[in-house]
Amino acid sequence: MLLYSLRLAFKNLGNRPGLTALTIGAIAIGLALLTTMTTMSYQSSRVPVYEKRNQLNTVLIDTREKEARFADRLFRVPYLTYQDTMNLYNDKAIDAEKTYLWKSSTFLNDIDGKVHPRQTRTMAGLSNFFTLFDVPFLHGSGWSKQDDESASPVIVLSYKMNQHFFNGENSVGKTLRINSTTLTVIGVLADWKLPARFYDRTFSSTRFDDVFIPSSLAMNINAPRFIRCWSKDNNLRQSYALSDIDGLKTSECTWMALWVDLKDESAKQNYEEFINRYVNQQRSMGRIPRDDKPRIVSIKQYLDEIITNNATDGVFQLLAILFFLVCLLNTVGILLAKYMGKVPEIALRRALGAKKHIILQQYLLEVSMIALIGGVLGLGLSHFSLIGMMHINIYQSDYTVTAEAIRHLYKLDLVMIAQAMGIAVGSALSVSLFPVWKICNTAPAGQLKSQ
Amino acid sequence: MEFGPILKSLKRRKAFASLIILQVAITYTVMTISTLQTNATLSEWNLPSGFDHENVVAVSSQIFDESVQSKGLVQDDIEKLSQLPQVKSITTAEQMPFRAERVTELFLDTSDKAQAYQTNIFDFDINGLEVLGIKVLQGRKFYPSEIIAIDESSQERPSVVMISEQMAKAMFEEQSAIGRQIYLDQSASPVEVIGVYSGFMNGETLNGRGMSYRSVIRPQVAYINGNDPSYLIRVEPGLTEAFLEQIRSELYQAPGRFVQRVEFLTRTQKRMYDGRGSRALLMLFISFVLLIITGLGISGLISFLVAQQKKQVGTRRALGAKKWQVIRYYLLENTIVTGIGLILGVILALTLIIILSNNQASNFISLGWMIAVGVFVWLISLISALNPAFRASKVAPAIVTRGA
Incomplete structure (x- = not known):
């Protein structure tokens, strides 16, 4: 059954590919900025002589x-x-x-x-x-x-x-x-x-x-x-x-x-x-x-x-969080719109005996897939944006610091990667849980009538 | 207009509406914070230098071997460097344009109540004005006899100075500065102003205080051991890094000294501004990316809405609504939603700014910018709604006659 849901979810991704790309892109970009900022503050807050x-x-x-x-x-x-x-x-x-x-x-x-x-x-x-x-x-x-x-x-x-x-x-x-x-x-x-x-x-x-x-x-x-x-x-x-x-x-x-x-x-x-x-x-x-x-x-x-007490970093952090939030809302909004259009189809499946949790599973799988793909892309992007930030730092210091000396401050490590993937999937799932649940809960009869 | 139907339709689609509202609100907040921050950061940014600085090389070096005599070294340097064919003119320099840090207070009299005028004093030799290529506006240049060489034992100090136009204005307003006595130090004798030149950018310290072009040129060369020999060199146009390397190796001929910097003044200028510049531009870039994402998101949401409402649109068209009325409907709906988002955004942005500026103790709220950002976000949102709205207007009225 899981496999069937997976296949349906995957097929759904291919439906209106432009919008799917937009949702994935939004998560990727939002996550990239967030990860860049958190990585920088995480690396610079490492404790010496731990x-x-x-x-x-x-x-x-x-x-x-x-x-x-x-x-x-x-x-x-x-x-x-x-x-x-x-x-x-x-x-x-x-x-x-x-x-x-x-x-x-x-x-x-x-x-x-x-x-x-x-x-x-x-x-x-x-x-x-x-x-x-x-x-x-x-x-x-x-x-x-x-x-x-x-x-x-x-x-x-x-x-x-x-x-x-x-x-x-x-x-x-x-x-x-x-x-x-x-x-x-x-x-x-x-x-x-x-x-x-x-x-x-x-x-x-x-x-x-x-x-x-x-x-x-x-x-x-x-x-x-x-x-x-x-x-x-x-x-x-x-x-x-x-x-x-x-x-x-x-x-x-x-x-x-x-x-x-x-x-x-x-x-x-x-x-x-x-x-x-x-x-x-x-x-x-x-x-x-x-x-x-x-x-x-x-x-x-x-x-x-x-x-x-580092106020400037605080502003950047805040902006990054808000930025990610917008990207997330964006994705969820588009997914929600997409699923609204699916209500008659869901009603039909429900009427034919599909269990509520199976349908729920399928849509949550789709959300997770988008979040996962967006997450991986976002990590790739943040790798590059971290390199970009490093070069900005070198430029700002008028080339008096070398890349070797500061590279460690811009390094993605396993902790950051895990955290980023967790944030991507976790937040996407938790934000879309309620709307998806509502859609799955529509009474089949009302929808079938109008067909 | 169709306010009633729009509000009713929005009420039925609370989820859609609130998603757009939230997006707009947060986008507005991010844009406002970064615009205001950028605005504050970039004040007094990239001002004109006030002189032709492109073909001037700045050299600073430091003597670390106590046995090296400053006077001989400086004179050798000047001689060696001025023999290079590319060098047009060279001066010793204490403090340099774009990076003057030491602030001196000038006074018009010695009383305790005398007003202090902050400035940067630049010590040049006779070639100083020529190297910088700045114009004398009033009065005259220095005579060679007025250049004073000082060392540990000498008591003589320059008795004349030139001041920049902006300095003259600050100290004497409309009156002529020529012939006036000023105190570079209240405990020493005053000096006479013999000339006024068009000002050049002094450095970040005074620039940050809005006194970017206030300076004094003092005709003084210091041969004090422990002082760092520094020069400004006017060179032929079009030279490259290789020439800087040549100067460096010339200077390293003399042992016991570290050559800290040999650079074109363009680089000094870049260094002065780019720390805050790149940070601010980065912030603006980020907010633009965000705006694009929001725009695409709104566009996507509305096109779904339109797809869903095909039947209603068809019915309206069949009942006689014109195409432009359909477009107007969607644009109006978008404006209402965006408007609510913007109101929320203003509240959110103000709250965050107040929290942040409490931390930073710098209040940078500007009503003009906040309105400008609001209008901009609204325009972007309108543009994103245009395409789906047009698509809606193309819905054929005949659709009503078809079944589901």
Whole structure:
């Protein structure tokens, strides 16, 4: 019987092929847009260091002046000052692994000038950065605690930089210069598939760090710092950022991120209390003028807050959903019209003894077929529109990001494919269920009379 | 007209009517939101540059080796580059058109109450005006002796500047700007305005504030170590990327420096606008696709309706209705349905916009655009109804005489 229904449903598709194509096309286009948008937001909301997403926490203390506007978004909360970072890092009261880091921009060049130099995004941090954040290595390894203390001239290269300067060969032991300081390559990263550069709180998903050096070394060679200063320090910002590192260390300028590994909820609570005590103690010493509560935010929480506040993506998402809805209504409207015309035929079949559920089955099968075909076409379309969106992104960034760097943000995966097919079939069926049910329920007698 | 019959017929076909109404409502909502958003995004978009920017190359480089002396390097660069046959004129440049970011406040006096005028200051050498190819409208150009080279130890600063037409208008309105004293910095001595030139696009920062052509040209060349040597070069027309590569390799002859950018100003201009431009155009494209789908859908629905109503149409024709009356019937019916859809759409769009703009804190409702989109959607819907309506009008009255 199912086979018979299937055959009838299939035959029905061939009836007025133009309209069938329209219904399939509408579902396909609507679904393509929806899938494109959901895939993009799904891929960009992937959590970095997934296994440790709840246990790796960063400390946020708003040390700005009292008059500053309340930091309603995370990116408005400044980085930490050197003083706070050191106080918290060196504190032994709470037993938890900690690491701190800061951003810099340097010029990487080889000594004999054979390869063109590169401006490189630079992470200055500690030896445990690589272990704490599960950074994968292709060659060599990170530096040691000893290197942290002695500010050893060592450098870890990203996969990309190793390609640029050494054609991808194992460069461990070779030398490169940062600005005019010669450093020894100690490790080369594997192609680190980090969904977002979370650790310096930028959460950039298209631009990643090129080189990694010990913080102590970066300070010694006076690598420039991205800092923000408040009131009295503001005049000195330029010199703090570029030259006067000792001044910067005692100032209230903010530039460092601190991460704490808190294994469970109670550890987190403990640490929260500790930070509160610390901030209050600093306030009693006349620092930290604002009374915003300090926060301990995990990677997961951080990402969630960013996503909820992304308004532009919200508009696109909304439009995509509405768009799909129109396409769906379109399809259902045309199908409904088609089925209305079939009422006499249905009446005849019913009069000849066809069961209601068999007829229902046949029409729902037809709807499912249309949804399925539309779904497959829609997935194909969304594959291309995702590639299109990727190229728009590359174009928007004026070709400063490469397709390789952002391809992962525009990839359809099994989850998205399953979701799209589910949405196509599920929504089409649920919207058409009622009208189809009504048509099948028409009393045969009334319809037969007029024949 | 046949309002009564139409309403009765619609009442009998609630499902049809509500499907079209919903489609129209949502289509209108999507179109309105994207049009309004596009409108807001594209304000101050793709304005004229104000000068012939096509054959100007912008070069920025950075010195990373502390042993490299800025002065020697810059002078070598200028000499080397101006020897290239394609180069017509070259100037050092602090800030460039289309991407000036640093905003300076100008004052007319040193009092605390003095009004601040925001501007971008461009430091060029004697060739600056020639490279950009901008006209002097009032006053005069700089004399070579007025170009001041500054380094870490020098105290002398330029004593004269030129300002753009738009800057002059903002500061002095109808009065002549020539000979007036202005303060680039309230704690330093004032400078004299010696000329007014036709303004050029400064950059996104001031463009976003509606001050696209406000600028000051200061005759200054900085030889400060740690500064980034940057140049603007007027070149012969019709050069390609290969020429940019040639400049790049010339510059890489000197070690200890990173050549960040060598590009035609057309590319700088593109970069300034295209982020928001492509986003907005994408949105408009999406809404047009949606409109086409809605149109096809309406067309399909009505043709079914017509097919079903063949008998009624035939009867009307047999009873003396003219062809155009049949067409009018369907178009009127379509207009009523679309109208209800549009009313719903306005409510839906306004609700969503209010919710969204609460989040974004930017209110971009514009009545004119909302009406325009409404009329447009109605027209499209009317066009989609035309074909089935014509088909209905062709139904032969004789159909009544036939059985079912």
